[in-house]
């Protein structure tokens with residue numbers, strides 16, 4: 355054992371919780387027994403690295419011994435966890451999947467009458483700030499993937515402040531085939547292949563993303579509503595073409611502002627319409643409300659008659675994340691998107707794995723290219739600062755609607771493009787007759803860029819992107835995220 359390592363012996367159904375300071379890393383080895391990090395099992399004898407201010411827990415059902423090296427700013431063992439309740443939920447969802455698969459295979463109906471309308475679980479997770487929504491989505495997804503039935507549940511993230519697999523500002527969906535690791539808040543849902551084809555990560559996901567561009571939903575709820583519906587339509591298309599994949603179901607992680615209006619500045623109306631957008635778009639049949647009595651009552655009233663609304667316990671381990679922390683996480687996410695993930699192991703640890711991969715496999719080298727202003731067409735959606743429609747005097751019309759794509763001229767000094775994060779958008783419909791004004795809102799993202807320099811006299815700008823390629827003729831959309839190395 356390393357001299358600065360500590361051994362933790364965990365009883366059955368307890369968890370070791372830790373929090374890391376900026377720059378600190380932690381190496382955890384499962385010495386023996388069984389253990390998992392948010393539903394993903396650890397392999398005995400392997401060392402797992404955590405960094406970038408990660409806050410997480412290693413839970414054990416049967417008991418285990420962990421060897422922990424490095425410095426955690428907070429670490430303790432808790433025997434009060436809601437894991438049994440989450441596991442019961444998983445069992446209920448598993449039964450729904452099995453029943454749905456039986457119907458797809460045309461197997462004879464069992465005694466169970468409900469086979470007639472057997473639907474896989476399509477779950478919406480709601481809850482206030484720091485209730486552990488993302489963690490619950492991850493645990494339920496990981497349990498499904500581990501069930502040994504070849505399930506690949508669709509995990510959907512409609513929280514634009516979170517980033518998920520892409521960069522913050524995007525909402526996305528991906529079918530998950532292998533357990534999602536936890537190593538850093540830079541990729542809370544595991545790593546995606548979008549960042550670069552050279553990312554040889556064996557378990558990289560291929561998410562479908564749409565670009566909202568802002569952290570807060572109140573900025574443009576109409577736009578978010580439309581993007582959620584677009585994402586839902588895409589997911590449904592995928593399911594229609596593959597009824598077996600459909601039986602794995604889906605799990606949707608939402609922003610806290612769907613649950614708690616006043617603090618987030620989101621009106622009750624826009625909260626409710628965004629929840630409804632999710633329920634419609636993903637044909638939700640189960641709503642999970644994490645530890646919030648009032649919201650549970652509200653959801654029961656609105657949806658209780660036609661779908662299952664369940665209140666589930668919040669874990670005492672969930673850490674309150676303040677605004678400066680969230681901003682640092684946005685930076686980690688963008689850095690990871692461009693450069694891959696690098697966590698220096700604590701002294702004395704030479705071989706370790708990061709989220710299931712060898713550390714060196716996760717390093718990328720982005721490309722910086724100078725392009726002409728004419729190469730890339732840039733848009734912003736809606737006017738730059740816009741009061742919600744409801745705040746306009748009655749009868750007043752906007753000159754620019756929330757949904758209108760507005761061309762951005764890099765040559766204008768107030769373009770706000772320096773250091774801006776841009777989403778590169780899939781090509782427009784090649785058939786001119788099929789084109790329409792707001793088409794750009796319905797196109798998915800094919801990559802993200804950052805403008806690192808603007809040279810107005812020479813009409814050129816420098817673009818940082820994960821991989822090389824030409825931008826000529828492409829379209830990108832700017833939001834309110836900025837990033838500087």
Ligand SMILES: Nc1ncnc2c1ncn2[C@@H]1O[C@H](COP(=O)(O)OP(=O)(O)OP(=O)(O)O)[C@@H](O)[C@H]1O
Pocket residue numbers: 369371372408409410411481482483484485486487488489490539608609610669670671672673674675
């Ligand atoms: N049992 C636990 N022990 C230690 N840390 C935990 C535990 N559960 C969750 N966390 C950590 O707490 C933080 C908040 O959790 P999570 O992101 O799941 O909450 P959320 O409700 O999705 O947050 P948001 O307010 O961003 O919507 C994360 O850093 C997560 O890793």
